[in-house]
Amino acid sequence: MSVYLEAAVDMKDEIEEIWTALHGMPEPPFQETKTAGFIAYRLSEAGFDVKKGLADTGIVADLGDPAAGDLTGPVIALRADMDAMRHDIDGREVWVHSCGHDAHSTIVITAGLMLARRCAGARGRLRLIFQPGEETGLGAGRMIEAGAVRGVDALIGMHLRPVSECRVGQATPCLWHSAGRTLSYSVVGKPSHTGRPHLGINVADAVAMATLAVNNVKPDPLRCATVNVVALSAGDGPGGVIPERGSLTVNIRSESDQIADELSSKVDGAVRAVVAANGAEAGLKREKQMPAPRYDEGMIALARRAIVSVLGEGGVVEKITTPGSEDFHWYARRTPRLHAAYIGLGANFSPGLHHPDASFDKKALVYGAAILAEAAADFLNSGISFEVGCEGRRM
Ligand SMILES: [Zn+2]
Ligand SMILES: [Zn+2]
Numbered sequence: 001m002s003v004y005l006e007a008a009v010d011m012k013d014e015i016e017e018i019w020t021a022l023h024g025m026p027e028p029p030f031q032e033t034k035t036a037g038f039i040a041y042r043l044s045e046a047g048f049d050v051k052k053g054l055a056d057t058g059i060v061a062d063l064g065d066p067a068a069g070d071l072t073g074p075v076i077a078l079r080a081d082m083d084a085m086r087h088d089i090d091g092r093e094v095w096v097h098s099c100g101h102d103a104h105s106t107i108v109i110t111a112g113l114m115l116a117r118r119c120a121g122a123r124g125r126l127r128l129i130f131q132p133g134e135e136t137g138l139g140a141g142r143m144i145e146a147g148a149v150r151g152v153d154a155l156i157g158m159h160l161r162p163v164s165e166c167r168v169g170q171a172t173p174c175l176w177h178s179a180g181r182t183l184s185y186s187v188v189g190k191p192s193h194t195g196r197p198h199l200g201i202n203v204a205d206a207v208a209m210a211t212l213a214v215n216n217v218k219p220d221p222l223r224c225a226t227v228n229v230v231a232l233s234a235g236d237g238p239g240g241v242i243p244e245r246g247s248l249t250v251n252i253r254s255e256s257d258q259i260a261d262e263l264s265s266k267v268d269g270a271v272r273a274v275v276a277a278n279g280a281e282a283g284l285k286r287e288k289q290m291p292a293p294r295y296d297e298g299m300i301a302l303a304r305r306a307i308v309s310v311l312g313e314g315g316v317v318e319k320i321t322t323p324g325s326e327d328f329h330w331y332a333r334r335t336p337r338l339h340a341a342y343i344g345l346g347a348n349f350s351p352g353l354h355h356p357d358a359s360f361d362k363k364a365l366v367y368g369a370a371i372l373a374e375a376a377a378d379f380l381n382s383g384i385s386f387e388v389g390c391e392g393r394r395m
Contacts (some may be wrong), residue, residue, distance in 0.1 A: 065124030
């Protein structure tokens with residue numbers, strides 16, 4: 001049996017207490033102050049050197065080496081996200097941990113505590129990263145700018161999976177997220193009296209026809225891709241006025257950045273052409289991007305060994321392709337020397353991610369912590385070193 005699984009099983013009550021505390025303080029992106037305070041307290045108590053306030057509420061916690069000062073490397077970092085999601089329930093705005101980020105923080109705290117107690121090689125070489133605002137797609141980028149992965153050689157992330165993808169007792173060392181693009185347009189027409197519509201340009205018509213045009217952008221059915229209009233508006237004024245202002249938001253998902261960019265370009269062309277044909281103008285207000293993964297094969301192998309040691313060969317699902325996106329992938333995109341892997345953890349999460357009533361099997365917290373600790377210990381004990389800037393991305 002994995003020593004870290006044994007240790008995590010022994011810590012089961014402490015793990016559930018940590019999760020219960022985090023679950024009870026769901027906070028919006030970049031406002032995770034209570035969450036960050038709780039995490040910082042638990043890790044400081046365990047001897048971590050904790051830096052708070054990166055990207056507003058982010059945390060970097062290093063297991064320092066008193067003899068050598070700062071991290072000496074090669075360094076492995078375990079990354080969790082902290083933000084909750086907004087739901088509208090019975091007309092009220094409620095924040096809920098419906099994407100399991102409370103679980104991810106619990107798992108990374110626990111793995112850190114176990115490594116601090118049991119892995120001598122972790123001194124001076126282990127970093128824990130807790131980022132804000134994952135759901136906005138901006139948290140990872142801001143953490144990179146704040147130096148969260150400066151000096152880090154290897155990075156592992158983890159996310160609970162919905163029951164439709166895998167079950168508790170299973171995990172994948174290669175969770176293949178989709179690339180995401182969200183295009184938000186403002187549409188401007190011309191107001192007039194509704195009795196004299198020929199003197200105005202009605203944005204309701206332009207936005208409606210642009211929606212049909214977007215729906216006519218057809219992804220190749222043999223590749224994993226979707227295109228959806230997710231929000232539209234036109235006018236908000238008195239009934240007697242032809243509306244002048246509207247908006248349209250389109251979300252694109254795909255298995256690769258190339259396909260996502262091609263679809264994005266087709267959507268943009270369709271929206272602009274149709275809106276212009278109505279005499280209105282479409283302006284791109286915002287484009288949110290989530291990149292496709294870039295993984296290191298050596299890191300995938302490392303993650304696989306950790307899964308096998310905790311869940312056995314039967315627990316490995318080699319690869320899961322998911323339509324979900326993750327801002328985690330910015331870390332490796334924007335930091336070429338970084339070697340990354342991302343584990344999908346079976347948790348019987350249901351009815352599904354982002355559902356306000358979501359729940360999962362708490363055994364996943366024990367398994368997740370043990371898997372991350374095993375992976376980090378494998379890295380820290382194996383004397384792996386990377387060539388800086390290696391683009392072959394093999395260990
Ligand atoms: Zn989410
Ligand atoms: Zn999430």
